Amino acid sequence: MLEKVKGKLIVSCQALEDEPLHSSFIMGRMALAAKQGGAAGIRAQSKEDIDEIIKVTGLPVIGIVKRNYKDSEIYITPTRKEVEELLATGSEMIALDATLRDRPNGEKIEDLLKLIHDNGRLAMADCSTYEEVLHAEKLGFDCVSTTLCGYTPYSENLPGPNLELIRKLSSVLHVPLIAEGKINTPQDLKAVFEAGAYSAVVGGAITRPQNITAKFTEVLNR
Ligand SMILES: CC(=O)N[C@H](C=O)[C@@H](O)[C@H](O)[C@H](O)COP(=O)(O)O
Numbered sequence: 001m002l003e004k005v006k007g008k009l010i011v012s013c014q015a016l017e018d019e020p021l022h023s024s025f026i027m028g029r030m031a032l033a034a035k036q037g038g039a040a041g042i043r044a045q046s047k048e049d050i051d052e053i054i055k056v057t058g059l060p061v062i063g064i065v066k067r068n069y070k071d072s073e074i075y076i077t078p079t080r081k082e083v084e085e086l087l088a089t090g091s092e093m094i095a096l097d098a099t100l101r102d103r104p105n106g107e108k109i110e111d112l113l114k115l116i117h118d119n120g121r122l123a124m125a126d127c128s129t130y131e132e133v134l135h136a137e138k139l140g141f142d143c144v145s146t147t148l149c150g151y152t153p154y155s156e157n158l159p160g161p162n163l164e165l166i167r168k169l170s171s172v173l174h175v176p177l178i179a180e181g182k183i184n185t186p187q188d189l190k191a192v193f194e195a196g197a198y199s200a201v202v203g204g205a206i207t208r209p210q211n212i213t214a215k216f217t218e219v220l221n222r
Pocket residue numbers: 012014064076147148151180181182183201202203204205
């Protein structure tokens with residue numbers, strides 16, 4: 001999968017229960033539209049959506065399950081339960097929160113990583129800072145990403161992609177760096193590749209029409 005997405009765009013097709021497009025059928029169509037637009041891979045949430053997307057597009061998928069637990073702030077593939085759900089799909093890669101925060105039930109990231117690798121899948125580390133990315137590389141993740149930058153209380157929160165972080169990381173990493181989060185425009189996408197990203201994930205700017213609409217209506221309310 002990593003060879004297939006090198007220098008290319010991955011589109012995140014996600015709509016949670018509280019979002020208007022929450023539907024595996026719709027996510028399958030979103031993914032098909034992304035494929036027709038030239039996407040090389042899809043990032044998707046939940047077994048149902050992933051099954052549909054693989055059936056409709058045949059593209060390689062990065063699978064996640066988002067779930068909230070009371071005893072942890074981690075919600076992207078937090079525990080063994082979510083990894084097992086993803087192992088029951090055709091996801092070639094499984095992404096999980098790889099921040100240094102405590103996981104639910106005291107589970108350990110090393111155990112989840114081993115479970116993913118023992119089942120012949122690739123693992124992607126969703127991180128928020130430079131230190132977390134280097135830690136994930138050391139643990140043995142196949143690729144690392146900036147997905148959570150701006151989404152942990154201690155990471156830098158910028159309106160667009162953190163190009164400085166991507167530049168700094170790409171000069172020291174040995175594993176592929178996937179830029180993800182707040183890539184809002186085609187110019188942002190070009191900039192993350194120029195900063196050294198191996199591949200990039202774009203979500204809301206393509207697949208969350210409620211957010212896209214709000215960008216237009218905002219200029220009217222000023
Ligand atoms: C922080 C978090 O939970 N990120 C999620 C991770 O899967 C998704 O909600 C994002 O849409 C995805 O990362 C792509 O980012 P953007 O939508 O900004 O292009």
